[in-house]
Amino acid sequence: MHSYNTLQQPVEDIILKEKGSRFIGFAWNVQSEAEIRERLETLKDEHPKATHHCYAYRLGINGEKYRANDDGEPSGSAGLPIYNQLLAHGVTNILVVVVRYYGGTKLGVSGLVKTYKECAKATLEAGIIIARELECELDVEFPFGLQNTVFTLLNRYGAKILDFRSANSCMITASLTLTHKKNISDQLSEMQHVSFKFRN
Template sequence: MEERDTYKTIIKATEEVLFKEKKSKFYGFAFPIKNEEDAKQYTEELRKRFPTANHVCYSWQLGVQNPSYRANDDGEPNNSAGMPIYGQIQSFKVTNILIAVVRVFGGTKLGVGGLISAYRETAKLVLEQAVIIEKVIEAQLCLKFEYAEMDQVMRFIKKKQLRISSQKLNLDCEIRLAVRKSEMKSVVYDLKTLHKIEVSAMD
C-alpha cells in the first residue's frame, strides 16, 4: 500500500453552530489541534463558557498513517454522543481535529436514537461550515557542502522546485530542505549523484 503524504484538516476554529431538538440546544464547534493537550484545553474552555451545560461531548483524531482518536460521551448514554461525532470526522476524512458539542438540556428526553441523531447532525453542520484544506506531509533533509558547490546545489533545488526551510551560507554551507514525503527517496538518490555534498535526513 502506498504511503499517503497528504491529509485533510481544518484551517481554523469554526464559528459556533446551533442545532435544536425538542428544546435541547446543541452547540457545535471544531478546532484544529496538534496534540491531546490542545483538545483538553478547548473542552475545558467550553465548559467555562457554558456553565449551565449538561454535557460537553467530543471526539478528536490525530495523525495520518495510524491515527489515534478519542470519543467522549460526557455522561450521555454509552456511544450516543462521542462516536456519532467521530463518525462525521471519518466521513469528512479529516484529522488533527477536535469536534465538541455542548448540550443544554431542554426538559424533554430524546432517547438514545434521538441523541445519536442530534450529535451526528451537529457535528455534520460544523464540518460543512469549516474551511477544510489539504496539507502535504514533508520531511526535512540537511545538505552540507563547501561554498564552491553552491551553484550546483542551488540549480538542483530550483530544478526540483524544493523548499528551503533554513540556510547557513559561509565557507561551510548548510541548507535544510522541506521535501514531500513521497518524493524523498528520489530526491536523496539524485543528491547523492552530486559530488562533495553530504545529505542526511532530519527527524
C-alpha cells in the same frame, strides 16, 4: 499514499437547537494529542457554563490514532456519533467538539445520538475539505560555495526553508512533500561534500 483529506481551515460556532438545549459545533485541524488537549482546555475556558464538551478526533494518515469522548452523556450517545461523521467524511488530523448547554428537557439516548450526529455533520459540511500532501523534514549540510546549487535544487521541488544557518559550513532545514523525497535524495547523494538526513 502521499496525501490525506482534512479541513482547509477551522470551523466554529455551528449552532443547533433541540428541545431547549443548544449544541455548538467546532472543528480544527490538529497534528498531535498535545494540540488537542490545548484546544479542549481553551474551549472549556470559553464555554465554562456548558453542560458537556463532547468530542472525537482522528490523527494519522489512516486515522490510526482516534478517540471518542461522551463527557458525561450516556455511553455512546455523543462521542461515537461525532467520530462516525469523521469516518463518513473520510477526514483525518481533525478534532470535532460539540458543546452542549442543557435546556431542561431530556432528549433520551436516541435523541442525543441524532443531535450530536447532526451537529458534527453540519460542522464538517460548513468547512472545505481538501487533500493535503504529507510532508517530511530534511537537514542538509554543505560548503558555502554550493549554496546556489542546493537552493536551486530545493526550489525545483517546492521545498520550504524552515531554517538556514551559515558558519564554516551551511546548514538548511527544509520541509517538502513525500512525493519529492526520492528525487531530492537521489540528487543530493550525487553531490560531493554534501551530507543530509530526513527527520521523518
